[in-house]
Amino acid sequence: QKEVEQDPGPLSVPEGAIVSLNCTYSNSAFQYFMWYRQYSRKGPELLMYTYSSGNKEDGRFTAQVDKSSKYISLFIRDSQPSDSATYLCAISNSGYALNFGKGTSLLVTP
Amino acid sequence: EPEVTQTPSHQVTQMGQEVILRCVPISNHLYFYWYRQILGQKVEFLVSFYNNEISEKSEIFDDQFSVERPDGSNFTLKIRSTKLEDSAMYFCASQGGANLGTQYFGPGTRLTVL
Numbered sequence: 001q002k003e004v005e006q007d008p009g010p011l012s013v014p015e016g017a018i019v020s021l022n023c024t025y026s027n028s029a030f031q032y033f034m035w036y037r038q039y040s041r042k043g044p045e046l047l048m049y050t051y052s053s054g055n056k057e058d059g060r061f062t063a064q065v066d067k068s069s070k071y072i073s074l075f076i077r078d079s080q081p082s083d084s085a086t087y088l089c090a091i092s093n094s095g096y097a098l099n100f101g102k103g104t105s106l107l108v109t110p
Numbered sequence: 111e112p113e114v115t116q117t118p119s120h121q122v123t124q125m126g127q128e129v130i131l132r133c134v135p136i137s138n139h140l141y142f143y144w145y146r147q148i149l150g151q152k153v154e155f156l157v158s159f160y161n162n163e164i165s166e167k168s169e170i171f172d173d174q175f176s177v178e179r180p181d182g183s184n185f186t187l188k189i190r191s192t193k194l195e196d197s198a199m200y201f202c203a204s205q206g207g208a209n210l211g212t213q214y215f216g217p218g219t220r221l222t223v224l
Binding site: 032033034036041042043044045046049051088090092094095096097098099100101102103 | 114141143145151152153154155158165166168199201209210211212213214215216217218220
């Protein structure tokens with residue numbers, strides 16, 4: 001069983017739509033949950049960080065963690081063409097070594 | 111805004127040769143990491159480094175790999191005898207003391223082994 005699963009997409013939405021991105025994980029010891037954005041041939045860029053469970057909001061982005069279901073989500077409101085990228089979830093039990101999902105490719109069309 | 115830098119951006123080498131990938135982490139950060147991403151695959155953890163020693167490493171990080179912080183600013187990854195399957199993007203990341211998990215990545219070095 002893979003530690004972190006993420007639907008690779010691609011996901012295509014019109015500009016202004018609400019985007020929902022998700023990951024599931026298998027290890028109940030995970031307690032650090034991050035979302036990164038990666039543009040083609042660039043390094044991952046940290047978007048959101050959550051420790052343990054609950055919700056966190058930052059501008060148009062909301063991260064949710066449901067530890068009982070081992071399920072994390074990233075919501076993007078009022079999506080823009082510049083949001084087109086690959087979104088990676090990253091999960092850790094220690095806060096050091098990160099376990100990444102394979103990434104979901106998002107395309108926001110004008 | 112401070113950022114992690116990496117050099118070179120692209121390195122081409124012959125199989126069996128040694129390569130050194132260089133990183134300059136964010137200046138006040140304490141934890142340093144190397145990850146790799148083979149084309150089309152997920153980002154994979156290689157090694158973490160704290161207080162001048164390896165704190166954790168993955169199964170990928172075998173005896174062919176080594177890391178060093180030779181001075182107060184650089185952090186290097188050495189691959190002693192490159193193999194074809196070492197071809198990948200190599201990312202350096204750094205993290206401050208607070209908020210474990212908040213790692214900031216460099217732009218990567220693309221390593222091509224011929």
